[in-house]
Amino acid sequence: MIVVMKQGATKEQIEHMVERVEQLGLKSHVIYGTERTVIAAIGEKRDEDRHSLESGPGVAEVVPILAPYKVASLEVKPEPTVVRAGSLTVGNSHLGMIAGPCSVESAEQTISTARAVKAAGATALRGGAFKPRTSPYSFQGLKEDGLKILADARAETGLAVVTEVIAAEDVELVGRYADVLQIGARNMQNYRLLEAVGNVETAVLLKRGPSASMDELLLAAEYILNAGNPNVMLCERGIRTFESHTRFTLPLATVPYLHERTHLPVVVDPSHGTGHVNLVSRMAAAAIAAGADGLIVEVHPDPETALSDGYQSLTFEQFEQMMELCTRVAEAVGKKIIPSEE
Ligand code: PEP
Numbered sequence: 001m002i003v004v005m006k007q008g009a010t011k012e013q014i015e016h017m018v019e020r021v022e023q024l025g026l027k028s029h030v031i032y033g034t035e036r037t038v039i040a041a042i043g044e045k046r047d048e049d050r051h052s053l054e055s056g057p058g059v060a061e062v063v064p065i066l067a068p069y070k071v072a073s074l075e076v077k078p079e080p081t082v083v084r085a086g087s088l089t090v091g092n093s094h095l096g097m098i099a100g101p102c103s104v105e106s107a108e109q110t111i112s113t114a115r116a117v118k119a120a121g122a123t124a125l126r127g128g129a130f131k132p133r134t135s136p137y138s139f140q141g142l143k144e145d146g147l148k149i150l151a152d153a154r155a156e157t158g159l160a161v162v163t164e165v166i167a168a169e170d171v172e173l174v175g176r177y178a179d180v181l182q183i184g185a186r187n188m189q190n191y192r193l194l195e196a197v198g199n200v201e202t203a204v205l206l207k208r209g210p211s212a213s214m215d216e217l218l219l220a221a222e223y224i225l226n227a228g229n230p231n232v233m234l235c236e237r238g239i240r241t242f243e244s245h246t247r248f249t250l251p252l253a254t255v256p257y258l259h260e261r262t263h264l265p266v267v268v269d270p271s272h273g274t275g276h277v278n279l280v281s282r283m284a285a286a287a288i289a290a291g292a293d294g295l296i297v298e299v300h301p302d303p304e305t306a307l308s309d310g311y312q313s314l315t316f317e318q319f320e321q322m323m324e325l326c327t328r329v330a331e332a333v334g335k336k337i338i339p340s341e342e
């Protein structure tokens with residue numbers, strides 16, 4: 001249920017209603033909006049609870065939340081969430097541009113990429129130090145050494161670091177170096193991991209599982225929000241279909257669909273979504289036209305020799321061209337690509 005407070009409800013009235021919600025055995029989640037404050041009362045729905053809350057001081061109305069996800073829903077928070085993490089701002093009119101290698105391979109490879117993507121206008125650096133690979137024989141990442149390289153690249157360029165965490169027990173370690181914790185597609189339904197990133201304050205980029213429905217993605221986000229971390233970005237990275245001309249199928253209708261249901265920002269990954277370097281730039285532009293709040297793109301100094309995902313990684317020059325195209329499309333749809341300063 002949502003307890004909608006009257007405009008001008010006092011702090012005491014809000015606190016009182018939070019107490020009432022908790023006395024009923026429900027979890028409260030207060031959202032201070034620009035116009036009104038709402039208290040999401042989360043738990044099993046009982047009609048008598050609804051009636052008892054309705055008569056509370058300062059309460060305008062009590063309405064049921066129809067969506068299966070609660071804190072993630074627009075019903076609870078109609079204003080778009082803006083996630084800020086160092087140089088990265090994502091949401092509302094801010095378009096975040098996250099770029100970098102699939103994997104951190106060496107200091108030279110990562111720092112040269114950070115410099116190049118920053119010069120081209122990226123607002124954050126990506127790079128995997130812990131890699132979830134399909135085969136146990138593939139490169140698994142440099143782990144903490146890779147995280148240190150990312151932190152050095154941030155120190156030099158000022159770019160926020162987006163990097164994946166693949167296990168709940170690594171959240172503390174990765175969180176010491178990262179500005180954004182990436183939850184990979186394969187881990188979208190690793191509920192202990194979702195709770196673990198929900199228990200910290202570091203922003204989270206939650207990638208859609210290749211076979212997950214929209215409700216499943218939003219419920220995965222709900223785990224993080226419900227544990228207490230409000231800084232969640234959703235990421236469409238393509239799903240598995242019968243089609244084989246691309247590595248995955250990138251459904252861009254996801255973007256406006258999600259914007260109609262959630263306040264969380266939506267990022268698109270045209271690199272994994274297509275798996276072909278030639279398709280990345282135009283799908284990036286299409287994602288912005290569809291209303292995406294950010295992009296995450298793989299870039300490598302020498303894609304041919306990349307230890308992972310080289311075939312979908314842009315060269316520095318290709319990334320620069322992509323940024324030129326994306327900047328024009330962003331302008332046309334009223335979005336700004338500007339780095340935020342901490
Ligand atoms: C990645 O970003 O390199 C990655 C492994 O992505 P995904 O989890 O979407 O496959």
Ligand code: MN
Binds near residue numbers: 102103272298309
């Ligand atoms: Mn990759």
